[in-house]
Amino acid sequence: MLENPRSPRVRAVAKLAKRSARKESGRYLLEGPQAVREALKFAPDAVEELYATPTAMEKHPDVRDGARAAGVDVQFADETVIEAIADTVTPQGVVAVARQTPTSVRDVFAASPRLIVVCEEVRDPGNLGTIIRAADAAGADAVVLTGRTVDPFNPKVVRATTGSLFHLPVALGGALADVVERVRGAGLQLLAADIDGADLLVARAEGLLAAPTAWLFGNEARGLDEASLALADRALRLPIFGRAESLNLATAASVCLYESAFAQRAH
CATH class of the missing domain: 3.40.1280.10 (SPOUT methyltransferase, trefoil knot domain)
Known part of the structure; x- marks a missing residue:
């Protein structure tokens, strides 16, 4: 369980809200169960990390099942960590990191x-x-x-x-x-x-x-x-x-x- 919102790992994910970090890493944030659900279903290979509160995983078992099918480990985190990662003021307890895969x-x-x-x-x-x-x-x-x-x-x-x-x-x-x-x-x-x-x-x-x-x-x-x-x-x-x-x-x-x-x- 991730509990420290100031840890290097959490800070690195939170930086993806900035374009410079996205450009440098080639990664970006997905916030909320809907975005994560669709990514796991239609672009599972692009999803690299998944963070969620235990409550959110109980509320959205299809996200948990989709992560399991895609081979993505769910990293449980408390609400302060999710708030530190997310770009929204009131996050829904689920945040993922995905690799940018634009079409040519x-x-x-x-x-x-x-x-x-x-x-x-x-x-x-x-x-x-x-x-x-x-x-x-x-x-x-x-x-x-x-x-x-x-x-x-x-x-x-x-x-x-x-x-x-x-x-x-x-x-x-x-x-x-x-x-x-x-x-x-x-x-x-x-x-x-x-x-x-x-x-x-x-x-x-x-x-x-x-x-x-x-x-x-x-x-x-x-x-x-x-x-x-x-x-x-x-x-x-x-x-x-x-x-x-x-x-x-x-x-x-x-x-x-x-x-x-x-x-x-x-x-």
């Missing part, structure tokens, strides 16, 4: 995708995590992040995906122009979500959304710059029927992805 951009496009998400300078961890979750729910084939987007292994991103991080490929790309070149090579159209774009409902009526598509989403505050928009085949906006000024990025992305998913499945 080349592999994403070599798999003949029909629906891809490309994020350019998405900076809010909660938004990125929710976009990954929405992409998973809509049946997207992968999410590609350009170099200016927030680290997908940030604890807040991981939590916001609620396990979807382990359900579909998430690739770390370089410059947007290079990613777009691969989009073109794979035969996908590139649709940019932009507040000044054409009405998405018109694009739907034209049948545009049924084609293999990469959706491009930009920064929460500034959107996509002119150079990025120029790379897209079309820029589309969601119509606002009420008095809201705009939609949150993750909400808008969810609608765009489902519109494509609906259209593609109707053909």
